[in-house]
Amino acid sequence: MEVAKVENVTRVYSVGKVETHALRGVNLTIEGGEFTALVGPSGSGKTTLLQLLGCLDRPTSGHVFISGKDVSQLNREQRADMRRGTIGFIFQFFALIPTLTAYENIEMPLLLNGHSGSDRHARITELLEAVGLGDRGASRPDQLSGGQQQRVAIARALASKPSLILADEPTANLDTPNGKQVMETMTRLNRETGVTFVFATHDPRVIEYARRVVTLRDGLVAEDKAVGKKS
């Protein structure tokens, strides 16, 4: 089943009279259950493509489809609604709200989606266990290591049972053991829940985990190949 699709997508940033072509006509289809890496050098358009897939931004031209719906021209609020119900994010920096505990950070998307208190509790407990932090729910982000914070972010991304999780350089700020733990958590959850993961990276150790690698170069898809997965 097709989870996301981009058709002839371009994205041009204008700063004064200077135009930067981040994407120059990208076509890509993401199927359900994929564990896909977007790779390429800095400036190749990885993050821009993730932002378009995540409805954080709109393409200059072309179309982006999420779960079959064209999201290219949605307004700010409609895109927020789409993100809330369908997409989870994991960022390079440990994107947790510092004033909330791990439990409350995971709770936030559930609150936004209107889940009841008992539903929330059951789901958060399940997710904390799933990312190996069953005993750290009451910890604030500054009481957690970088790897633990990123695992909380993974749990939060999964909270609303999205069909697509987008991760932008999820291990870039982690040491090797923590990076490995995060990637293993992501692959396990992909395998167990069937949720689709698309992540941008240029770390070869991370690319090894992908089953599909899409290489971007100068705003275009240069290569798209299926690969063996490290388990």
Added chain:
Amino acid sequence: MIQMLKLAFRNLGRNRRRSFFSALAMGLALALLLLMASFIEGEMGNAIESTIRLQSGHLQVRAASYDEAKTSLKWEDLIENPEQVAAPIASLAPVAAATPRLYASGFITTRNEAAGVRVIGIDPNSEANAPYRQGMVEGAFLAPDDREGVLIGQSLARRLDLSTGDTVNLSVNTSSGDVDEQPFTIRGIYSTGTSGFDGLTVLLPLAKAQAFTGAENRASTIFVLLRDTSQTEAVVAALQAPGYKVLTWQDMNDLLIQTEQLSSSYMGFFYLIVLGIAATVIVNTQIMSVYERTREIGILSAIGMRGRRLMAIFLTECGLLAVGGILLGLIVGGVVIAYLTRYGFPLNFEGFGITGMLFSDTIYTRLTVQDTVQLTLMSFIVTLLAGLYPAVLASRMEPVAALRAER
């Protein structure tokens, strides 16, 4: 909603000192407003009460042709047989006291000094004289048959360096248009707590005043005090009679009432300035907060929080700041006002009485429930309005740009 409050509360807790000082700015503004409102209420309320008690009464019955500005003593401008006119008025249920008074302008001279004065002939037995009787600071009150004694106010006594038993010369205009002069002995010195009145007023028995001015059995007015100010209009109707005019305290104190209304307008302007300054502090704090938390705004937006909800978070923070500030303001303002309500704030308004307004030498603050509720609500609303711009700023941030922000 509870989660929203929790989040807002914790956000304020990130920088406790800054949040405290923001709330304090609003709190001090509210305290200042409450103090000013209670001060004006106390000052104007007291001025009206003093003016009624000492100068105008609630009502006055005068001859139709009497001109107060000229302090006329012509017989045709005066009330003949005033006791007979006053007696039926005094018998009305809402009336506390009705007494004839005779007004004359005059001049008091001592060996070294002189001063212009207002001479009032009073019936010493009337209850309307309670403010003078109770305010005696030395000597004795006047007796109805005293032919040589006067009472003078404390501030006039100080100005002319007079004390009980001293002799002064009093000159007055008379009904015939001449000036008459006689020596009088100061029987006592009174203080009404209103220097403007005490510095200008000489009291003498009505019978002596009538003889001295040539008014004979006549008075300038029937001075009426009511048990309840709100019954003024009802009593006016009962007092109407041909050849007389009945003036209410509002008719006689037009300037005072206008001053009260003007001060209310000025206070409204003053409130806006003070709250505007406090609002600037809140705006500044919240804008700093928005910029410090730009990346968080991006994260919340990325997980699907709508702009309105982001706005609500920042407005809730402002609401909490407002509640904290209001509590501080009510405590600080309440303590200061409670002290000034009990002990008063000394002011010297000597000389103001000449304009027809009698301000007490000590202002006792008077805080009304209406002022407290109005100013508290105003502070709350202004704080929320101050938070509106930063909240809109947060809600309109593009998530991509917000996520790129430096931590």
